[in-house]
Amino acid sequence: MLIGIVAGEASGDILGAGLIRALRERFPTARFQGVGGPRMLECGFHSITAMERLSVMGFVEPLGRLPELLRLKSDLVKLFSTEKPAVFIGIDSPGFNLRLEQSLHDAGITTVHYVSPSVWAWGEKRIHKIAKAVDLMLALFPFESAIYQQHNIPVHCVGHPMADRIDPDEDQQQVREQARQQLALPAAHEIVCLMPGSRRDEVARLAPVFLKAAIACLQQRPGLHFVIPCANASRLAQVQGLLSQFLQQHGDGKALGAAFTVLDGQSHESMRAADIVLLASGTATLEAMLLKRPMIVAYKLSAPTWWLASRLVKVPYISLPNLLAGEELVPEFLQHAVTQDALSQELLRWLDDSMRQAALHKTFTRIHRSIRLDANAEAANAIAGLINRQRPAAETSLP
Numbered sequence: 001m002l003i004g005i006v007a008g009e010a011s012g013d014i015l016g017a018g019l020i021r022a023l024r025e026r027f028p029t030a031r032f033q034g035v036g037g038p039r040m041l042e043c044g045f046h047s048i049t050a051m052e053r054l055s056v057m058g059f060v061e062p063l064g065r066l067p068e069l070l071r072l073k074s075d076l077v078k079l080f081s082t083e084k085p086a087v088f089i090g091i092d093s094p095g096f097n098l099r100l101e102q103s104l105h106d107a108g109i110t111t112v113h114y115v116s117p118s119v120w121a122w123g124e125k126r127i128h129k130i131a132k133a134v135d136l137m138l139a140l141f142p143f144e145s146a147i148y149q150q151h152n153i154p155v156h157c158v159g160h161p162m163a164d165r166i167d168p169d170e171d172q173q174q175v176r177e178q179a180r181q182q183l184a185l186p187a188a189h190e191i192v193c194l195m196p197g198s199r200r201d202e203v204a205r206l207a208p209v210f211l212k213a214a215i216a217c218l219q220q221r222p223g224l225h226f227v228i229p230c231a232n233a234s235r236l237a238q239v240q241g242l243l244s245q246f247l248q249q250h251g252d253g254k255a256l257g258a259a260f261t262v263l264d265g266q267s268h269e270s271m272r273a274a275d276i277v278l279l280a281s282g283t284a285t286l287e288a289m290l291l292k293r294p295m296i297v298a299y300k301l302s303a304p305t306w307w308l309a310s311r312l313v314k315v316p317y318i319s320l321p322n323l324l325a326g327e328e329l330v331p332e333f334l335q336h337a338v339t340q341d342a343l344s345q346e347l348l349r350w351l352d353d354s355m356r357q358a359a360l361h362k363t364f365t366r367i368h369r370s371i372r373l374d375a376n377a378e379a380a381n382a383i384a385g386l387i388n389r390q391r392p393a394a395e396t397s398l399p
Contacts, residue, residue: 159373
């Protein structure tokens with residue numbers, strides 16, 4: 001039996017790997033093929049191309065890659081139309097996967113989309129396309145289910161695997177001390193984790209402002225220490241170059257430089273070590289919330305993409321903690337509001353307000369428990385149900 005999967009981002013690769021392991025428990029002889037990353041490959045997945053071919057974001061940016069993406073879609077339609085998988089699962093990457101799912105659905109292949117597109121943010125126009133393309137929507141968060149139920153689209157909330165991996169009741173003081181020791185960070189200092197994103201353009205837009213805000217904070221609070229985990233070696237070189245440039249502009253640059261630790265990877269441990277996180281909007285905001293860290297969220301797009309997004313987005317918040325709470329738990333700074341003064345002032349305010357930090361910790365813990373549902377098993381069970389409804393009883397592999 002073949003199960004088709006396409007994941008286009010690192011976060012999708014993580015979800016895909018957990019899903020493959022859970023599905024293998026139910027279908028031991030299944031084969032998995034499509035597009036995936038290194039974690040999925042470690043699970044025996046066969047990828048017909050590198051996952052990076054799909055790693056593109058925004059409205060305008062994908063246009064330059066359109067011919068390549070259309071060729072890849074055509075290759076996948078041919079592959080799955082010939083191989084006839086028991087089910088196809090598109091993990092996130094809705095711009096690509098929903099179009100692929102529509103073609104496969106039209107060819108009679110059962111389709112699942114894992115990770116709800118932000119239909120609640122972009123309005124309901126896309127929901128009608130989803131209804132024609134998807135047999136089952138797997139949502140990560142409870143608030144996402146309502147719009148699918150309203151349009152009679154089968155939906156199952158599975159929770160988030162990251163919430164399963166992190167203990168909501170762990171001793172934060174102990175966690176912080178262990179992480180600082182592991183990363184060789186100063187134990188007694190207040191530590192701020194800076195995470196300006198994982199893509200080159202994203203880092204180019206946010207890192208300069210983050211670094212300027214950090215230096216402004218240091219001038220008022222010299223005891224601070226900043227840790228900057230970088231997504232890969234390329235982002236490491238990019239951030240180190242920017243930091244060196246800014247430090248050279250200060251007469252006390254050498255002394256200021258001692259207040260920064262730049263790392264290749266280790267974002268999880270860096271957040272665990274920190275007192276507060278300044279970060280780009282995205283999945284990292286969920287991780288910071290699950291780690292119970294106060295955060296300041298920034299979001300800055302290219303000018304054309306921002307122009308379109310600001311006219312289409314229908315929700316008041318962009319970060320997952322605020323969306324899950326339905327209120328502004330953490331501050332968000334968007335586009336032109338992302339300034340050195342705004343970020344540095346907000347950082348210092350949070351560091352000085354222990355009562356606000358304690359209240360946030362309590363709310364984060366409540367939300368954490370609400371999405372800790374054993375996501376891999378929930379997703380695999382829902383998909384297995386679809387597969388087994390199509391197969392003769394004698395072939396059913398479920399216990």
